Amino acid sequence: xxxxxxxxxxxxxxxxxxxxxxxxxxxxxxxxxxxxxxxxxxxxxxxxxxxxxxxxxxxxxxxxxxxxxxxxxxxxxxxxxxxxxxxxxxxxxxxxxxxxxxxxxxxxxxxxxxxxxxxxxxxxxxxxxxxxxxxxxxxxxxxxxxxxxxxxxxxxxxxxxxxxxxxxxxxxxxxxxxxxxxxxxxxxxxxxxxxxxxxxxxxxxxxxxxxxxxxxxxxxxxxxxxxxxxxxxxxxxxxxxxxxxxxxxxxxxxxxxxxxxxxxxxxxxxxxxxxxxxxxxxxxxxxxxxxxxxxxxxxxxxxxxxxxxxxxxxxxxxxxxxxxxxxxxxxxxxxxxxxxxxxxxxxxxxxxxxxxxxxxxxxxxxxxxxxxxxxxxxxxxxxxxxxxxxxxxxxxxxxxxxxxxxxxxxxxxxxxxxxxxxxxxxxxxxxxxxxxxxxxxxxxxxxxxxxxxxxxxxxxxx
Numbered sequence: 001x002x003x004x005x006x007x008x009x010x011x012x013x014x015x016x017x018x019x020x021x022x023x024x025x026x027x028x029x030x031x032x033x034x035x036x037x038x039x040x041x042x043x044x045x046x047x048x049x050x051x052x053x054x055x056x057x058x059x060x061x062x063x064x065x066x067x068x069x070x071x072x073x074x075x076x077x078x079x080x081x082x083x084x085x086x087x088x089x090x091x092x093x094x095x096x097x098x099x100x101x102x103x104x105x106x107x108x109x110x111x112x113x114x115x116x117x118x119x120x121x122x123x124x125x126x127x128x129x130x131x132x133x134x135x136x137x138x139x140x141x142x143x144x145x146x147x148x149x150x151x152x153x154x155x156x157x158x159x160x161x162x163x164x165x166x167x168x169x170x171x172x173x174x175x176x177x178x179x180x181x182x183x184x185x186x187x188x189x190x191x192x193x194x195x196x197x198x199x200x201x202x203x204x205x206x207x208x209x210x211x212x213x214x215x216x217x218x219x220x221x222x223x224x225x226x227x228x229x230x231x232x233x234x235x236x237x238x239x240x241x242x243x244x245x246x247x248x249x250x251x252x253x254x255x256x257x258x259x260x261x262x263x264x265x266x267x268x269x270x271x272x273x274x275x276x277x278x279x280x281x282x283x284x285x286x287x288x289x290x291x292x293x294x295x296x297x298x299x300x301x302x303x304x305x306x307x308x309x310x311x312x313x314x315x316x317x318x319x320x321x322x323x324x325x326x327x328x329x330x331x332x333x334x335x336x337x338x339x340x341x342x343x344x345x346x347x348x349x350x351x352x353x354x355x356x357x358x359x360x361x362x363x364x365x366x367x368x369x370x371x372x373x374x375x376x377x378x379x380x381x382x383x384x385x386x387x388x389x390x391x392x393x394x395x396x397x398x399x400x401x402x403x404x405x406x407x408x409x410x411x412x413x414x415x416x417x418x419x420x421x422x423x424x425x426x427x428x429x430x431x432x433x434x435x436x437x438x439x440x441x442x443x444x445x446x447x448x449x450x451x452x453x454x455x456x457x458x459x460x461x462x
Contacts, residue, residue, distance in 0.1 A: 009358035013320075016365045017358040023139035024354025027074040031067060032131035033098050037119055038063040039241060040127070040208075043234050044117055049225045052117050062109050066102060077101045095124040121218035123211040125342070129256045130206045130238065130246070132350050136264070137204060137244040144357060145199070147364045148271065152192045154371045155278070159185035162376050163459030166449050167290065168385045175388040178452050181290075181376050182459030188278045192271065199267045205249035207256040208234055212341050254342035258335040265356075269328040272321040272360055275367060279318045282370070286311045289380045294373045313370035321363035327356035385448045389423040390416040392446045396430070399443060403435055423447070 005011030022028050041063060045055040055063075066073075079085040081097035088104070091097045103115045119127070163182030170176055208231045209215050215227040228250060235248040249256050285291040293309045301308030334349050385391075393412040400408030415421065415429050430443045 007355065009355060009362065013358070013362045016362045019143045020139060020354050020358055020361070023135045023143070024351075024357070026078075027069060027071070028135065029131065029351075030074055030077055030094075030098060031069040032135050033095065033127050034069060034102065035067050035134070035242075036127040036130045036238065037098065037102060038066055039238050040122070040234065041114075041118055041120075043230070043237060044120060045114075047225065047230060049222055050117075051222075052114055055111070055114075059109075059111055062106070062111060066105060073101070073105075076104075093124075095119075095128060121210060121215075121221060122208070123254055125255050126208050126210065128347075130208065130235075132353070133204050133206050133246060133261070134238075134242055134244060136261070136353060137246070138242065139354075139357060140199065140264075141244065144268075144361065145196070147361055147368075148192070148196060151275070151364050151368050151371070152189055152196065154368060155185055155192070156189045158371065159183070159189055159459050164456045165376055165378060165381065166385055166452050166455075167381050168388055168391070168448070175391055177391055177394055178385060178448055178455075180452055180455040180459055181381070183452075183455035184281070186459045186461075188274060191274045195267055195271045195274065199264070199271075202264055202267065203245050203247040203260065204264060205247045205256060205260040206235060207231075207249050207252045209250065209252060212254050213252040253338070253340070255338055255346065257338070258346070262332045262335055265328045265331050268356075268360060269325050269332075272325050272328070272363065275363060276318050276321050276325075279314045279321075279367060282374070283311050283314045283318075286314075286374070288384065290377055290384065291374050292377045294375070296373070311370065313366045313373070317363040317366040317370070319363075320359045320366065324356045324359035324363065327352055327359070331356070382449065386423075389426055389448055390421055391448055392426065392451050395446050395451055396426070396443050399439070400433070400435070403439055405433065405435065 001014050002011050005014070009017045042055065042060055044050050045052050076085055077094075077097050080088050080100050081091050081094050084090040086104070088100050091100065099119045102118050106112060106115060106118070159182045161182070162185065163180055165181045166178050167181050167184070168175055169179040169184075207213065209227075210217055218225070218227045231250065232248050235246050239246045247260070249260075282291065286293060293311065295309055301310045301312075331349065331353070335346055338346060393416050397408040397412045412429075415425070427444055430440050433440065433443075
């Protein structure tokens with residue numbers, strides 16, 4: 001951990017986010033752009049009608065060796081961009097620096113005769129949008145999804161373990177028909193699984209069609225080549241090469257309009273919102289004493305109050321998930337809008353994708369830590385539940401409706417609304433009813449502990 005980092009994701013929380021560096025650091029961004037350019041060069045060599053000779057397997061490997069971008073290579077590209085390198089003057093353009101770097105590296109190989117086919121007929125954003133999308137897809141696959149699946153699994157485990165433990169439910173913050181802890185956890189498990197399924201099935205669109213989306217330079221150079229087919233084939237090949245599932249968008253301006261990328265961000269935002277909801281509910285259960293926290297030796301809850309075990313993992317998780325969502329929401333507003341065929345305001349925004357994912361990961365991992373420290377306090381939960389016997393009045397008035405009793409809801413409202421009553425009061429009310437002894441017995445058998453409907457069954461469903 002660096003104590004001099006400005007961003008907490010690279011400082012205080014670096015241990016939680018370091019796995020994202022190989023996807024979203026400056027060096028990683030450069031590497032992905034080289035991958036796209038390299039694979040494009042290889043595809044051109046395999047396309048009939050392009051004035052480019054076929055490359056041998058050894059030559060293809062020479063190109064692909066450039067993908068292992070080390071610190072020295074990344075530094076050279078940075079020099080080309082900012083101050084110049086050897087006989088190359090400073091470009092002040094990050095992508096042109098990459099093009100010159102690739103040519104400089106290939107100059108001393110058997111590929112020196114095809115250097116001008118590097119970045120042939122493309123605009124910067126052809127390669128950049130594919131590179132950024134590869135980084136996003138691979139980071140979701142390799143880092144984000146496994147951590148999210150771990151959180152979902154832990155919530156599901158709590159649902160299964162606590163499926164039969166009754167609890168007082170609350171609507172509008174007031175006592176309501178009981179549930180079970182397992183069923184309440186199950187709700188969040190299922191919400192998250194639904195979003196995860198959408199995320200795994202989502203295809204992100206990318207483009208490879210030139211400066212304003214019309215293949216102008218490519219068609220003028222080789223008018224007989226089916227450039228639309230080449231776009232489709234290239235996206236399919238690079239998807240297979242990187243083991244992701246991209247989709248070509250043929251209808252763009254200079255930039256791919258980001259709609260499908262925004263749809264992914266919206267899924268990630270919904271995941272975070274669900275977990276914020278879960279954090280807040282769990283925090284309340286802990287506050288009420290229904291869920292206990294395990295004390296860890298050496299840890300401090302308060303600098304002045306020795307007894308404290310604060311649910312700060314949940315609070316930290318909530319804060320980081322909210323920070324991530326602020327970015328995801330901004331991405332959705334910003335990236336959908338571009339002046340005419342292109343402006344550059346999207347480019348700098350994309351550099352913050354890793355930051356948003358980083359805050360999400362921190363939120364996941366802090367929640368995961370908390371889930372490993374909690375257990376339902378059955379005694380406290382039952383005490384709270386039995387202190388509100390009025391919750392069974394819903395069942396009583398419904399059964400009385402079934403039996404044709406006149407205005408049962410209103411009678412139970414007069415008995416219970418705004419009053420503290422006991423189970424004995426309810427039984428006295430039942431005794432006063434003009435119903436059979438069988439019905440009275442049925443009504444008296446209902447207690448706050450057993451009035452949980454199908455909650456246990458729902459919590460145990462797969």
